Amino acid sequence: YGLRVTGPDVLLEGAILDWNLILHYGAPSYYDQLSVTKPAGFVLWTDAHFMLPLKASQDSMFYFGVGPLLVYSSFKVTNGDRAMDLSALNLGLSLALGGAARFDKVVVRAEGKYFYEKQSYPGVQLSLQTPL
Numbered sequence: 001y002g003l004r005v006t007g008p009d010v011l012l013e014g015a016i017l018d019w020n021l022i023l024h025y026g027a028p029s030y031y032d033q034l035s036v037t038k039p040a041g042f043v044l045w046t047d048a049h050f051m052l053p054l055k056a057s058q059d060s061m062f063y064f065g066v067g068p069l070l071v072y073s074s075f076k077v078t079n080g081d082r083a084m085d086l087s088a089l090n091l092g093l094s095l096a097l098g099g100a101a102r103f104d105k106v107v108v109r110a111e112g113k114y115f116y117e118k119q120s121y122p123g124v125q126l127s128l129q130t131p132l
Contacts, residue, residue: 004127006051018049018065018096020125027075034077041075041086045115047094059103065096069115092117098125106130 002022008014027039049065056062069092077084098111106128113123 002125002127004129006129016051017067018051019046020048021046022125027077031075031077034079036080037078039075039077041073043071043073046070047115049094049096060099060101062099063097065094065098065111067094068092069094069117071115071117088118090117096125 001024002020004018004020006016006018008016022045024043024045025041027041031039047067047069049067052064052066054062054064071090071092072088074085074087077086093116095114095116096111098109100107100109107130109125109127109129111125113125115121115123
């Protein structure tokens, strides 16, 4: 599940920013090996990109984004008779390369992302945006 807000004056006055908040319920499959019961939990990502247009027209844009990343994860696993809460808060950097196309009042966006934090990994984000 996610929320994305884009525009000037989103988090900082004047700058064109793209702010994302993404929530994933469930534990990654590698936690299954650590737990006797089914692991439970969530991961919450938030990043804010400074938008740097590479090519833009009235109804489309190709862009690069860079900005801070914050990832919080919390999982409950049972190892033997011991229940454990595994939580982590990581700060990192998020890079994005994407494109957007406007159709009337709806914007369709697709972007590839690369996250640098405790571990580095790629991601893909698809979005539909409308004005507030």
